[in-house]
Amino acid sequence: MTTTLLAAAVLSLAEILQASPAGDWRALDPEDTLYLELPSGRVVIELASGYAPKAAAAVRTLVREGYFDGAAIIRSQDNYVVQWARAEDDPRAKAMAAKTLAPEFSRPIDAKLPFTKLAYPDTYAPEVGFSAGFPVARDPRKKQTWLVHCYGSVGVGRDNAADSGNGTELYAVIGQSPRNLDRNITLVGRVVQGIEKFSVLPRGPGPMGFYEKPSEWTPIRGAKLAADVPATERLALEALKTESATFKTVVESRANRKETWFHDPVGRIGVCNVPLPVRVRAP
Amino acid sequence: MTTTLLAAAVLSLAEILQASPAGDWRALDPEDTLYLELPSGRVVIELASGYAPKAAAAVRTLVREGYFDGAAIIRSQDNYVVQWARAEDDPRAKAMAAKTLAPEFSRPIDAKLPFTKLAYPDTYAPEVGFSAGFPVARDPRKKQTWLVHCYGSVGVGRDNAADSGNGTELYAVIGQSPRNLDRNITLVGRVVQGIEKFSVLPRGPGPMGFYEKPSEWTPIRGAKLAADVPATERLALEALKTESATFKTVVESRANRKETWFHDPVGRIGVCNVPLPVRVRAP
Numbered sequence: 100m101t102t103t104l105l106a107a108a109v110l111s112l113a114e115i116l117q118a119s120p121a122g123d124w125r126a127l128d129p130e131d132t133l134y135l136e137l138p139s140g141r142v143v144i145e146l147a148s149g150y151a152p153k154a155a156a157a158v159r160t161l162v163r164e165g166y167f168d169g170a171a172i173i174r175s176q177d178n179y180v181v182q183w184a185r186a187e188d189d190p191r192a193k194a195m196a197a198k199t200l201a202p203e204f205s206r207p208i209d210a211k212l213p214f215t216k217l218a219y220p221d222t223y224a225p226e227v228g229f230s231a232g233f234p235v236a237r238d239p240r241k242k243q244t245w246l247v248h249c250y251g252s253v254g255v256g257r258d259n260a261a262d263s264g265n266g267t268e269l270y271a272v273i274g275q276s277p278r279n280l281d282r283n284i285t286l287v288g289r290v291v292q293g294i295e296k297f298s299v300l301p302r303g304p305g306p307m308g309f310y311e312k313p314s315e316w317t318p319i320r321g322a323k324l325a326a327d328v329p330a331t332e333r334l335a336l337e338a339l340k341t342e343s344a345t346f347k348t349v350v351e352s353r354a355n356r357k358e359t360w361f362h363d364p365v366g367r368i369g370v371c372n373v374p375l376p377v378r379v380r381a382p
Numbered sequence: 383m384t385t386t387l388l389a390a391a392v393l394s395l396a397e398i399l400q401a402s403p404a405g406d407w408r409a410l411d412p413e414d415t416l417y418l419e420l421p422s423g424r425v426v427i428e429l430a431s432g433y434a435p436k437a438a439a440a441v442r443t444l445v446r447e448g449y450f451d452g453a454a455i456i457r458s459q460d461n462y463v464v465q466w467a468r469a470e471d472d473p474r475a476k477a478m479a480a481k482t483l484a485p486e487f488s489r490p491i492d493a494k495l496p497f498t499k500l501a502y503p504d505t506y507a508p509e510v511g512f513s514a515g516f517p518v519a520r521d522p523r524k525k526q527t528w529l530v531h532c533y534g535s536v537g538v539g540r541d542n543a544a545d546s547g548n549g550t551e552l553y554a555v556i557g558q559s560p561r562n563l564d565r566n567i568t569l570v571g572r573v574v575q576g577i578e579k580f581s582v583l584p585r586g587p588g589p590m591g592f593y594e595k596p597s598e599w600t601p602i603r604g605a606k607l608a609a610d611v612p613a614t615e616r617l618a619l620e621a622l623k624t625e626s627a628t629f630k631t632v633v634e635s636r637a638n639r640k641e642t643w644f645h646d647p648v649g650r651i652g653v654c655n656v657p658l659p660v661r662v663r664a665p
Contacts, residue, residue: 177578178533204645220503222652250461250558259642274581275533275559275655279639279648295460295585298557302578356562359542362487365562369505372558 109357115348116339116376123343125232126380127291127336129326131155133162134334135183136321137172142293143334144253144271147233147286149212150246151203154255154287157266159324166191166267167322175300176308178274182256183319184267192267199262200255203285205245208237212244213342217350219367223247223278227370229341233289234370236281246286249276249371251294255285273298276371291336291377335380349374392640398631399622399659406626408515409663410574410619412609414438416445417617418466419604420455425576426617427536427554430516430569432495433529434486437538437570440549442607449474449550450605458583459591461557465539466602467550475550482545483538486568488528491520495527496625500633502650506530506561510653512624516572517653519564529569532559532654534577538568556581559654574619574660618663632657 110118131146146155161167166185174182185192208214214237216228224236227247234252237244246252252272257264264285271290290297300317303310310316325333339346354368393401414429429438444450449468457465468475491497497520499511507519510530517535520527529535535555540547547568554573573580583600586593593599608616622629637651 177581219505222502222504223648223650261645274557276652277655278652279636279655281648282646283639283644283648298460299582299584301582353562356566361566362544363565365506365564365566367506369559369561372560372562 109359110352111358112349112352112374112376115345115352116378119339119343119345123340123345124337124378124380125340127325127338127377129333130159130324131288132325132336133158133288134321134323134325134328135167135319137296137317137319139296140293142296143291143336144288145232145291145338146288147231147246149231150206150233150235150244151255151285151287153201154203154264154266154285157200158269158287161266162322162324163327166195167319170319170322171313171316172297172300172319173316174270174307174309175273175297175302177302179272179277179308180270181273181297181300182268182270184256184269186313195265195267198265198267199260200265202257202261202264204261204282205243208239208242208244214244215341215346217368217370217373219354219369221370223281229346229373229375232338232341232375234373234375236370245282247276247370248272248278248280248286249289250274251290252286253288253290254280255287257284271297289375291338291375292334335382336377337380339376341375349376392642393635394641395632395635395657395659398628398635399661402622402626402628406623406628407620407661407663408623410608410621410660412616413442413607414571415608415616415619416441416571417604417606417608417611418450418602420579420600420602422579423576425579426574426619427571428515428574428621429571430514430529432514433489433516433518433527434538434568434570436484437486437547437549437568440483441552441570444549445605445607446610449478450602453602453605454596454599455580455583455602456599457553457590457592458556458580458585460585462560462591463553463555463557464580464583465551465553467539467552469596478548478550481548481550482543483548485540485544485547487544487565488526491522491525491527497527498624498629500651500653500656502637502652504653506564512629512656512658515621515624515658517656517658519653528565530559530653531555531561531563531569532572533557534573535569536571536573537563538570540567554580572658574621574658575617618665619660620663622659624658632659
């Protein structure tokens with residue numbers, strides 16, 4: 100008698116997504132979509148213009164100036180981050196070294212930034228949830244919100260000064276969410292496709308996972324915004340709206356595991372454990 | 383005037399460990415130390431005999447019978463786990479397929495299992511902390527304790543039946559802590575050295591990260607307990623006691639970041655973000 104309900108309860112993630120209405124998905128904005136070409140293939144990053152407008156603009160400008168063509172992955176620290184930049188002694192890197200950019204570690208809670216709250220406690224923040232496709236946190240008392248560091252998050256490397264992160268060195272998280280970095284550094288987006296191309300790179304043997312010689316670097320063969328690629332050559336990626344009913348179902352199904360395999364349905368989930376589905380749009 | 387205090391406050395992890403008394407460290411028990419030889423080098427696993435005595439004993443027996451010599455890594459799922467076993471159609475695998483083992487998903491809180499509680503909230507459990515070198519959780523109401531899934535945790539793969547995990551298929555976590563597995567599967571230890579040899583492996587192209595053909599597998603060239611290796615050939619590894627004063631300092635210094643780089647000292651840390659130091663004992 101409860102066959103349908105039961106079936107609904109044990110839908111897999113793939114089945115939930117397959118059953119979702121087209122309106123629960125959004126095409127990635129080509130101005131916010133960055134393609135990095137590695138020897139192993141393409142990594143796609145979505146820029147979080149709503150949370151880090153200055154950093155996203157800086158990255159966009161650098162990409163359009165060809166700054167990352169000829170950059171390389173210079174660091175891979177196990178269970179932490181990969182990082183890419185031009186060589187320190189490269190003339191363009193030197194020319195940019197002293198350039199500052201206002202930090203965007205957090206920002207005021209704003210009605211224009213949607214928020215789908217996660218019902219479960221978090222170690223690091225009073226509230227966590229999702230906003231326009233990104234994992235975020237909030238402090239209602241301080242009226243602040245910020246992107247949080249999860250697997251695949253992309254940030255703007257900096258030196259000690261808060262404004263020293265100008266977008267010329269970027270990193271992506273390849274391990275356990277380093278949430279202690281939240282509100283200490285500007286996050287500018289997340290990898291939406293190809294993160295494994297970063298995470299399988301040999302770890303750097305030097306301190307903090309830096310490679311010791313340029314021969315160990317992985318070259319970035321090109322970096323382009325989707326907006327600057329002919330429409331026919333763009334990847335037709337779409338992301339599940341984190342404000343949609345389908346996403347709510349995804350969160351519930353991942354927090355309350357009904358599959359036969361689970362003996363304890365768990366009943367909760369962490370902000371960095373919720374999948375943020377991105378797929379190729381059906382032609 | 384507060385130079386010393388200030389210096390103490392900004393000691394790096396390496397400096398804290400360097401200043402630690404020898405008594406705050408314990409040699410790994412050779413009966414609980416498993417060496418897995420991959421083509422890229424050695425992975426060292428510490429078995430958690432206090433939390434999973436039956437699973438640890440089963441693994442020990444399998445290792446001594448040579449079961450894992452000639453096994454292979456058959457799965458690498460990005461941001462999740464690697465898994466190793468003998469081929470499904472291997473006669474020894476077939477002979478073991480139906481063998482059951484009582485699950486050890488959690489166990490009664492026991493005075494013999496030490497507990498250093500972490501002061502910060504956790505998404506998944508009423509209490510989290512550390513016990514004899516492992517990250518653990520507790521439910522005081524249910525009087526239960528269990529090992530938790532962090533980066534590097536090693537568990538006993540199973541099918542749907544709780545007792546189907548007999549130790550012949552093991553996995554290690556190579557991504558964001560999959561804490562939803564806690565209390566659903568038996569954890570039997572953690573990787574204490576060489577986890578990056580697992581985490582850089584190419585991801586499997588099949589469903590759930592399984593490789594599609596044996597040619598994609600990474601062979602395990604040998605598996606031995608340290609106890610079965612001549613003492614002179616053992617790695618002289620020692621682990622910081624998670625019940626020690628030095629470990630308390632480590633937790634505090636990682637939760638309250640005083641380094642110049644940190645603009646917000648954070649003031650908290652998650653159970654899977656605390657380093658569990660293991661080093662080569664000074665000769």
